[in-house]
Structure formats: C-alpha cells, structure tokens
Amino acid sequence: MKEQLQKDFDNSIKNLSLSQKDIEIKKFCLDNFIDKGFPNRKEEDWKFSDLNQIIKNNIGELSFYNDQTSTNKVDTSVFVDGLEHNKIVFINGRIEKIDFEYEKKDQIEIIDQSETINEFKNSNSLSDLNNAFTNKCFKILVNNGYQLKKPLIIYHTTNSKIWSKNINLRLNFELDKDSSLRLIDLFNDTSEKNFLNIFYNFELKENAVLKNYKVDKFENKNIKYSFNNIDQDKNSISETFILSSGSNFSKNEINCNLNGVYASAFVNGVFSLNNDKHHEIRSIINHLTENTKSYQLIKSVLDESSKAVYQGKIYVNSDAQKTDGYQLSKAILLNKESEFNAKPELEIYADDVKCSHGSASGSLNDDSIFYLMSRGLSYQQSRELLINGFLLDVVEKITDSEIKNLIKNMIGIKE
Amino acid sequence: MDNRQKEINNLKDYKYGFSTDIENIQAPKGLNEDVIKFISNIKKEPAWMLEFRLKAFERFKVLKEPDWQKPKFPKIDYQDLYYYSAPKSMKNKPKSLDELDPKLLETYKKLGIPLQEQARLNGIAVDAVFDSVSVATTFKDELTKQGIIFCPISEAIQNHPELVKKYLGSVIPTSDHFFATLNSAVFTDGSFVYIPEGVRCPMELSTYFRINASNTGQFERTLIIADKGSYVSYLEGCTAPMRDENQLHAANVELIALDDAEIKYSTVQNWYPGDKDGKGGIYNFVTKRGLCKGKNSKISWTQVETGSAITWKYPSCILKGDNSVGEFYSIAITNNHQKADTGTKMIHLGKNTKSKIISKGISAGNSDMTYRGLVDISSKAKNSNNYTQCDSLLMGNKCGAHTVPYIKNKNSESNIAHEATTSKISEEQLHYCQQRGLNPEEAVGLIVNGFCKEVLQQLPMEFAVEAQKLVGISLEGSVG
Numbered sequence: 001m002k003e004q005l006q007k008d009f010d011n012s013i014k015n016l017s018l019s020q021k022d023i024e025i026k027k028f029c030l031d032n033f034i035d036k037g038f039p040n041r042k043e044e045d046w047k048f049s050d051l052n053q054i055i056k057n058n059i060g061e062l063s064f065y066n067d068q069t070s071t072n073k074v075d076t077s078v079f080v081d082g083l084e085h086n087k088i089v090f091i092n093g094r095i096e097k098i099d100f101e102y103e104k105k106d107q108i109e110i111i112d113q114s115e116t117i118n119e120f121k122n123s124n125s126l127s128d129l130n131n132a133f134t135n136k137c138f139k140i141l142v143n144n145g146y147q148l149k150k151p152l153i154i155y156h157t158t159n160s161k162i163w164s165k166n167i168n169l170r171l172n173f174e175l176d177k178d179s180s181l182r183l184i185d186l187f188n189d190t191s192e193k194n195f196l197n198i199f200y201n202f203e204l205k206e207n208a209v210l211k212n213y214k215v216d217k218f219e220n221k222n223i224k225y226s227f228n229n230i231d232q233d234k235n236s237i238s239e240t241f242i243l244s245s246g247s248n249f250s251k252n253e254i255n256c257n258l259n260g261v262y263a264s265a266f267v268n269g270v271f272s273l274n275n276d277k278h279h280e281i282r283s284i285i286n287h288l289t290e291n292t293k294s295y296q297l298i299k300s301v302l303d304e305s306s307k308a309v310y311q312g313k314i315y316v317n318s319d320a321q322k323t324d325g326y327q328l329s330k331a332i333l334l335n336k337e338s339e340f341n342a343k344p345e346l347e348i349y350a351d352d353v354k355c356s357h358g359s360a361s362g363s364l365n366d367d368s369i370f371y372l373m374s375r376g377l378s379y380q381q382s383r384e385l386l387i388n389g390f391l392l393d394v395v396e397k398i399t400d401s402e403i404k405n406l407i408k409n410m411i412g413i414k415e
Numbered sequence: 416m417d418n419r420q421k422e423i424n425n426l427k428d429y430k431y432g433f434s435t436d437i438e439n440i441q442a443p444k445g446l447n448e449d450v451i452k453f454i455s456n457i458k459k460e461p462a463w464m465l466e467f468r469l470k471a472f473e474r475f476k477v478l479k480e481p482d483w484q485k486p487k488f489p490k491i492d493y494q495d496l497y498y499y500s501a502p503k504s505m506k507n508k509p510k511s512l513d514e515l516d517p518k519l520l521e522t523y524k525k526l527g528i529p530l531q532e533q534a535r536l537n538g539i540a541v542d543a544v545f546d547s548v549s550v551a552t553t554f555k556d557e558l559t560k561q562g563i564i565f566c567p568i569s570e571a572i573q574n575h576p577e578l579v580k581k582y583l584g585s586v587i588p589t590s591d592h593f594f595a596t597l598n599s600a601v602f603t604d605g606s607f608v609y610i611p612e613g614v615r616c617p618m619e620l621s622t623y624f625r626i627n628a629s630n631t632g633q634f635e636r637t638l639i640i641a642d643k644g645s646y647v648s649y650l651e652g653c654t655a656p657m658r659d660e661n662q663l664h665a666a667n668v669e670l671i672a673l674d675d676a677e678i679k680y681s682t683v684q685n686w687y688p689g690d691k692d693g694k695g696g697i698y699n700f701v702t703k704r705g706l707c708k709g710k711n712s713k714i715s716w717t718q719v720e721t722g723s724a725i726t727w728k729y730p731s732c733i734l735k736g737d738n739s740v741g742e743f744y745s746i747a748i749t750n751n752h753q754k755a756d757t758g759t760k761m762i763h764l765g766k767n768t769k770s771k772i773i774s775k776g777i778s779a780g781n782s783d784m785t786y787r788g789l790v791d792i793s794s795k796a797k798n799s800n801n802y803t804q805c806d807s808l809l810m811g812n813k814c815g816a817h818t819v820p821y822i823k824n825k826n827s828e829s830n831i832a833h834e835a836t837t838s839k840i841s842e843e844q845l846h847y848c849q850q851r852g853l854n855p856e857e858a859v860g861l862i863v864n865g866f867c868k869e870v871l872q873q874l875p876m877e878f879a880v881e882a883q884k885l886v887g888i889s890l891e892g893s894v895g
Contacts, residue, residue, distance in 0.1 A: 044483070333826070336826070338827060339823070339825045340822075341821075341823045342820075342821075342822040342833075343820065343822070344818075344822075344833070345818060345820075346807075346816070346835060346837055348807070348817060349814070350809070351809035351811055351814070351839040352812075352839055353837060353838070354837075355836070355838075356834070356837070357834075357835050358832075358833060358835070359820070359822055360833065361822070361824040362827075363827045363830070
C-alpha cells in the first residue's frame, strides 16, 4: 500500500498549485498515515469495527488518486422533490455545484481554503489521510444574524466510473452570531467498493443554530467514514440526526465541544440494517463549561447478519458544573445472526452534574406481538407496527417539521 | 456522640498501619528462574508444580505490562522486589496454634482476629496469610468431619495433588494477562477450599491477608472448588502496614462451581491506601475469575473496596453451564489520592444464563474511580438475561467518576439492560437530615449507607457491620 500511496500522492500534488510549505505539510500528514495505516481493532475506538480488515476484505487494493480535472455531469434526477433547497453537489469527490439560489448572496460567503489544514482533536489516522489527499476545501460562512431560508442539501453522489478508490472530502462551516443553518447530507451511490472519508468542521458562534441530518439510505457497497467536529459557543444549539442504513460499512463520528455556557447538543440516530452490513456511531460530547446540556438517543433495528455499534462518551470537565447529560441506546435484534455492541461511556470530573446513560438490547417483545395478533393483525403486520413505533420515537426528535416529514417518507415510517 | 467521635478518631488514621517486627526468611531480591526454584523448593513442591511455575515464567518474559487502564502508575521494577518473605518461626510449620510465634498471634489480635479465641468460639474458620505464608487455619477438625478441605494451598499441593492439578490454572491459565501470569510463576501461598458433593458448608470460611515485610510483593493464590450440589460462603479481608513506598499485591483467585453448586465470595479490601498526599499505599492488581462449569450453578461476588492506592480488578464470571447465574455486587470508595478501576465481566456461554451487576462508586477528595465492565452474550447463549446498574456519587469537584461498560449482544433471544447514573448528594437530602438533628458528617454517612444498601445487604452479617463502619470512615473529612 505504501508505494501506491506515494505514487498517488505525487500524482495529486502535481495538479495542484501549492506552495512549498503546504506540500511539506501534506507530506507530513501522508507520512503519518503511512506510519499508522488504517485504524484497526487494536485501537480502542475501533475495537468493534476493524476498518483495516474491512477494507481488506471488501475492497482489497485501494487507489488514492482521483483525476479531478474534468467535470462530471450533474444528474438532476437525484435531487429531492417537493422541498425547495440550496445545493452543494459532490460527484465522485469533486465539487460540481454550489448553489444558494434561495438566499441573499451577501450573507453567505464561500471561501476557498484549500491550503489550510485543520487539526482535529480526538481524531485518528484517517484525518491524516484526509489532509494529505483533499485537493479542494471550501469554507461556508453564514453572516451575523442571517438565518437561511431554505435548507442546504449536500448531495454525495458517486457513479460507476470509480472503482476501488479512496475519496476524501472536507468542508468547513462557520455560523456567526445569531445565524442558523439546516443541512442535509444525502448519499446517493451507484458505485461499488469505494472508501469515502469525509471531514466536516463546524464553528458555532453565540446563539447559532445548526441542524445536521445525515441520510445514508440507498443500498450500496461502499465503505464510509464521516467525522463531524462541532465547536459551540454560548447559547448555541447543534442537532445531529443520523440515518444509518444504506452502505455496506459506515462509521459516523461526532465530536462536539460545548465551549460556551448554555450551549446544547443533540445527537439522535437510527440504525436500520440488514444483510451483512456493519455500521457504527461514535459520539463524544465534551462538556467544557458550566450549564451545558447534551441529549443522545440511538435506536437500532438489526436484521439478518447485520451488526451495529454505538460508542457514546460524555466527558465532563471539572469546570462544567450543572451539566445535564443523557444518553440512551436501544436495539432490537430480529435475527439470530445479528449483533449489537455498545460502549456508553461517562467520564466525569465535576460533582454537581446530572449524567446518566442507558442501554438495552433484545428481541421484539412477545407479549406485544401477542397483543396485536389477538386483535386481528398478522404476525408480519404486528412486527412492522412495533418496529415502526420503535423508530418513530427517534424521528419525532427532529425539530424541523419539513425535514421530519421528508425523512419519515424516506424511511417509510407512518405516524 | 462522644463515643462515636472517639471511634472516629480511633479509626480516622489507618489503624492497621503498624508493622510487626519479626525475623524473616526472604528469597533473594529479583525475579529469575532461581528465585522461582527457591520458592518451589522451600515449599517442598512436587516437580509438576515447578514446571507449572516455569512455564508461566517463560510466558511472562514475553508479556508487556498493560497500559490501557485509567489509573497510571510509575513503572514497577520487578527486579527490585522480594518474591518470598516468611516469618522465620514458620520454617518448620507449627502443628497447632499453641506453637505459633506469639508475635504473630499478637499481630492478628491487633487486627481484630484473635486466632486462639476463634478456635474456641463458634464462628468463622480463618486461614491467616502473613506475607508469603499461611500461618494458621482454624476449625480444621470440624470441617474435616464433613469432608471439607480448607487449608493453605501449599499444603493442598502436597496432600491433594489430584485436585490441585486438575483445577489450578483451569480458569486463569498460565498464559493469561501480565499480572496473572506473574502470579502463576511466583505465587507463594493462599487458601484452598474443596466442598464435596452435596455438602453445605456449615460456617463461613475466611482468609485474612496481611502484608508485613517491606519491598515485598504478595502473590497469593486461592482456589475454591464447589462439587455438585454444594454451597460455600467465603470471606476475604486484607490489611497492610503504612509504608512510604508502594507495594504490589497481585493475587489470583479461581472459583469453580460444578452442577447445582453455589459459591459466594465476599471481599472487604482495606489495604493501606497511602497518606493524604497519595504517598505510599498498596497496588492491588488482582485477577478474580469464577467458572460456572455445571448446570444450575451460581457464583456471586461481593466486594467492598475502600483501601489500596490503586485498585485494579475485575472479578468475573464465565457462565458456561446451562441455567447458571452470575452476580456481582460492588461498593468502591476512593478518597484522597486513591484510584480505582474496577468492575466485572459476565461472559454468557450457556443457555438460560442470568447475570446481575450492581456497582456503587463513591469518589471524594482528589480520587478517581472507574467502573469498567463487560457483558458478552454469545450466539449460543439463548434466552439469557443481564441487568446492570452502576451508580456513582461524587463529592467535591476534584475527583472523577467514570463508567466504561462494554456491551456485546450476539443473540436475538437474549436481553441486556444497562443503566448508569452519576450525581452528587442533593442539598435537599442533606437539609432534611440536618433538620432532624444530624450533623453534616452523620448526614452524609447515612445517605451514603443508603446509597450502598443494596450491596451491603449481600454481605454476611459479620462483615456487613464492619463494612458499614468502613464506608463511613473512608469518607471522613470529605464533607464541608
């Protein structure tokens, strides 16, 4: 893999006009990655999902160079109907379109930041890989007091032109004081056996509101890793919803730093898996100052030989008195072969806090099925009704009603 | 009030901190094959035992000291320790208590375990372990009548080799982790218990561990076998003198429960925790593991951890037999600079197995406490159940309380439920108690005892009283 990495790195550098210093930094990151390789089971955070092994078994040899000189045709059929929205379109890792048609142009700045490199806390060798190979990186800045009228949908599309490729993406967002953004990540893949490595960085200033919905719904044979870093100032709110369903393997990481008082973070997730899929959500909520709040709810429905992992950590600094942290993960195992692993973690250094977590996993409740069947439903109907209700609980947590309905329709959940 | 104050003053400082001035036989300092041979030789062990030790030592040489745990400690120099230390008077083992060195008797009396009186009073059968050797075992005759074997493990190796050979290392193999392997190589003494088929042990069995010599690691090994349909309740207590340097205690405890047998293992651990500034104290790195080998067997661990500078242990149950039950009840209290990383592992292999974990952690001062646990339901463990509850109580904002549970469910017919909370004593509760005339310390004591009640109830009577007091004392000075 080392030679491949070196070769592809040289190729991708060639097409970029970078200063010597930036090349040095990218080289440094590459060397770091070569040194560490893909994360494996020996690393505590990857205990339940050995990425190194997964890539070996599912993809084999990866290549890292993407020719991004030519444009791809944007397939408009993937766009969401019935919801007016702004768009960013990625095709095979290349930004094809940035379109804020519904917004005031002077309130949103798009800054090309391709040369800067962010350091991520609580990250791993994949951020080095990302740093070494991302060639375009934009920062989207929402100005003071501006609230986007329509949601922004980021389309992550891959098509069958690429094969056994590693795609690295990076986006930075800054939400200035009193601004707000609704962001939907929509994955749409017709490709196979690629590894997507996505890093987002969000900076929320005072009173800013971010709502991020990640929807990985459509069946595909790709491997995805996504890392969200969220820094939150006073009174800011972040809401993250993850629908984890379509990809062969997917791991979503949320690292949220509550730096300002009264900041709050919400992370909600749904795993709906079948086949041999293996998905993971890992969240780290860092309560760094007093009077902050976090709430997490993760529910899984696991069929066939699928496997879901939830690793959630609530960290409370010794300054973070009056913290309120809550975390709950529940799983229904429908098949003998399915598996649910959880590691809900609390690390607490302050005494005046209210922190709790709960985790439960098991089969569908026989009594409930009996109850429904005795009222005339078939076994299949009862089962569906129970699962529907189980998942509805999480979807109801979505605070934006427009998007809530969109997601309900996507999963096929009835009220 | 005066009485209570007196009692507190008496107990405030670590009252077991004295050391006994007694002549010792020690193995040469350091760890090598010769030292292992020395230990084996002085214990007059058969060849297979020496082989067992050397095999473990071979394995030990390639292992690395683990570093994933939360409490970090300075590197231990394993060559700078004495691996064997015994009172000289024990060289030729005394036949009865009357022949025992009066100094030793004195020591145990001071510790509140009058061996001579105990021989007369109807109470608990005690095996007292002093540094590397077992000095006395009481109530032997009565137990022998029922066919129960309760003796130092060094005696068992000679008198019951067939049992020891069969079960020693069957739960904690010589190739286990770093400290367990070290123990397998150099273990010196400990207790051996065998309860024959269908016997219900008529009294509580108890071992009392005491580290006396300085620079000595204590490596004891306990092996308890409960044959079909038998029952035994076993208690363990520990203390050590106050010393400035840290001392290592790395014990192995193996429990084996055959069909329909039940073992109840209770620990009140009160090793020297170090002084207020965190100087000195025991490193308590213990491997405890129980195997529910037979059908319908049950193993229950109860622990009250108040001592040690660092406690690092996970009493575990392997639920291999169908319908077997594993339980874990724990109170861990850390104060000053103490650190604890403790919890349990419940490994469900058989059908219809059940486990229950109740863990209560209290941290005060500058201490740090972690609950780390594993619940693993394998794909064959149909219809299994686990319930876990771990609650932490924090006192002050310089301490930490952490929860790291690992939950693995591979069986759709099994259920796992896990709950954890972290909080402090509420102002309302304190106010309520104080309004009714209790002073703040008493109020905290009462509330903490209530918090721990679920676990304290599990302890045998004699221990429960002691433990309750210990809970109050450990938290002295942490309020206000």
